[in-house]
Amino acid sequence: xxxxxxxxxxxxxxxxxxxxxxxxxxxxxxxxxxxxxxxxxxxxxxxxxxxxxxxxxxxxxxxxxxxxxxxxxxxxxxxxxxxxxxxxxxxxxxxxxxxxxxxxxxxxxxxxxxxxxxxxxxxxxxxxxxxxxxxxxxxxxxxxxxxxxxxxxxxxxxxxxxxxxxxx
Numbered sequence: 001x002x003x004x005x006x007x008x009x010x011x012x013x014x015x016x017x018x019x020x021x022x023x024x025x026x027x028x029x030x031x032x033x034x035x036x037x038x039x040x041x042x043x044x045x046x047x048x049x050x051x052x053x054x055x056x057x058x059x060x061x062x063x064x065x066x067x068x069x070x071x072x073x074x075x076x077x078x079x080x081x082x083x084x085x086x087x088x089x090x091x092x093x094x095x096x097x098x099x100x101x102x103x104x105x106x107x108x109x110x111x112x113x114x115x116x117x118x119x120x121x122x123x124x125x126x127x128x129x130x131x132x133x134x135x136x137x138x139x140x141x142x143x144x145x146x147x148x149x150x151x152x153x154x155x156x157x158x159x160x161x162x163x164x165x166x167x168x
Contacts, residue, residue, distance in 0.1 A: 001052045001053055001054060002052065002053070002054065002055075002058075003032065003050060003051070003052050004050070004051060004052075004053075004058050004076060004077075005033075005048065005049070005050045005076070005077040005079070005082070005084065005152060005154055006048075006049050006050075006051070006058075006061065006062065006065070006074060006075065006076055006077065007046060007047070007048050007049075007074070007075045007077055007154065007162050008020065008046070008047040008048075008049065008065055008071055008073070008074050009039070009044050009045075009046055009071070009072040009073040009074075009162045009163065010044065010045050010046075010047060010068075010070045010071055010072060011043065011044065011045075011070045011072065012038070012039075012042060012043055012044050012045045013070065016045065016070040017036055017045075017047065019068060019070060020047060020065070020068060020070070020071070021034075023064055023065070023068060024049075024051075024061075027060070027061070027064055029051055029053070029057070029061055030051060030052060031049055031050070031051055032050050032051060032052060033048075033049070033050035033086075033129070033151040033152045034047070034048070034049055034050075034151050035047070035048045035150060035151035035152060035153050036048075037153065044072065044163075046162070048077075048151070048152055048153050048154055050129075050151070050152050058076070062074050062076065073162050073163070075156070075162050077154050077156060078156075081156055081157050081158075081160075082154045082155065082156055082157065083154065083155055083157060084128060084129070084152050084153065084154035084155075085126055085127060085128065085152070085153055085154075086126070086127065086128070086129050086132050086149060086150055086151065086152050086153070087124070087125070087126050087149070087150040088123075088124070088125040088126075088132045088135070088136070088147070088148070088149050088150075089114075089122055089123070089124055089147070089148045089149075090122070090123050090125070090135075090136065090139060090144060090146070090147050090148075091115075091120050091121070091122045091144070091145040091146040091147075092120065092121055092122075092123065092139060092142050092143065092144060092145065093119070093120055093142065093143035093144075093145055094116070094117065094118065094119055094120050094121045098142050101142075102121065102123075102139075102142060105135070105138055105139070106123050106125075109125060109127075109131065109134075109135045109138075110125070110127070111123040111124065111125040111135065112124045112125070120145055129152060132149065
């Protein structure tokens with residue numbers, strides 16, 4: 001199955017996120033990543049959703065999103081034409097035997113240690129999902145105490161915007 005990312009511009013109103021995610025549930029689409037944020041206008045919010053499925057499922061998803069009255073615009077984000085990032089916070093057990101290895105791995109992946117105690121360290125990392133996944137896999141050699149990820153956020157390259165698609 002192919003993983004795809006969709007940006008959805010919606011009216012900034014109470015209950016919109018619930019209506020969008022309920023459509024996913026009713027249609028049995030699985031959300032692997034979800035990020036919601038304000039936009040350059042108070043009137044709209046942006047929902048970035050990553051899901052998996054074949055081409056037919058993706059088209060069904062986009063068509064169903066357009067049927068929701070709160071949805072202003074939907075854009076499938078081509079990975080080659082998109083800048084995307086995700087934020088990871090990961091807490092690793094800190095012991096003398098592994099401390100240097102954890103720091104070296106964090107440095108190699110351009111992570112930043114944002115909290116450090118005798119018992120644990122928290123590493124912050126920003127990057128593409130694949131980089132985040134690879135770092136987590138590497139950290140499995142150590143004792144991962146906790147993980148928190150934001151979900152993907154993404155913008156199309158160049159002057160294309162989700163608002164220009166709808167002529168707002």
